[in-house]
Amino acid sequence: MLPVARAAAALGRDIVRARAPLSVTAKGDRDMVTDVDLAVEDAVRAFLTRETPEIGILGEEHGHSGAADGSLWWALDPVDGTANLARGIPLCAVSLALVDGLRGVLAAIELPFLDVGYSAAEGRGAYAGDERIKVSEVADLPAAMISVGDFALGESAEAEAKNRVRLALLGSLGARAQRIRMIGTAAIDLAWVAQGRLDATVILSNQPWDTMAGVLLVREAGGVVLDRDGTDHTAGSAATIAMAPGLRAQLMESLGSCHAVA
Incomplete structure (x- = not known):
């Protein structure tokens, strides 16, 4: 196939x-x-x-x-x-x-x-x-190049709440990571994590057509892909968080604190 x-x-x-x-x-x-x-x-x-x-x-x-x-x-x-x-x-x-x-x-x-x-x-x-x-071997946020997915669209209260989390995330990671990038395509975000060009990507949404191919690439390249709550990513997940294994604890901690603040 x-x-x-x-x-x-x-x-x-x-x-x-x-x-x-x-x-x-x-x-x-x-x-x-x-x-x-x-x-x-x-x-x-x-x-x-x-x-x-x-x-x-x-x-x-x-x-x-x-x-x-x-x-x-x-x-x-x-x-x-x-x-x-x-x-x-x-x-x-x-x-x-x-x-x-x-x-x-x-x-x-x-x-x-x-x-x-x-x-x-x-x-x-x-x-x-x-x-x-294969994914990178970076294991510390100060050495990590991380991409962030697009902001939520629409004028609803739900979109505003989602974007408060994104703004908090940009502030948190911007203060700790080596660099933050917003590329504008989940497929490239994930492919570049798999290739080691990026060390992680945080996409606070999940549409299967956007993410399922890239998620498999990251996993087959030795990376970790999780949902927002830390469970393994699936087509039914709410978010798509992919990373080199060494960044898992630090990145998920940063994400958790952003949700708490927002």
Whole structure:
């Protein structure tokens, strides 16, 4: 199945490379979709439906389709980092995972403008191209490069409460970590943790199409991925916190204190 996942992600990569966005449509408050997102999802869905008709698909733009009675399903983000793509910022990804129940078992992520693809299969390691990758050995926050996910959107009280936690987190980690980055795509956040370019990422949300491929990459590269409460991350988690193993205690302590303050 891994060659199928790689081919599907590569199909999406080629579409992103071949065409600039011509239209940007609002999906919600400060949330957007471009014609490229839709073209990639349509093409990858058609490919997966043809190659694996027995497996359902959950995509960001068109929801669920296909078989609904099996434990296996594809999680697809046609363009993770749409806001970056729409502005000409070359940090975006095509992200595809095969999920068994709530656990990712295959991953393929393509970075169209950085000319690299990542893949992983459960129990078989994580790769950037043909090179096996592993998480960093950093074990102290003052030496850690950490990325933080986007702020919650919307004008609701729930979004405001979520963003108070994010602001507290930025203050806490900004005072302790070596550097903080906000890249704008969960797939790259997670792939770079797996590759050791980042030492951790804190994404205080979880959409399966955004995270499931990257979560498997991090785990297969020797990293730890947890939910906000410290339990192992699954497709049903509330947050996605990935890190080198040596940072687990310090990072989760910082996160816990931020929730308490907010």
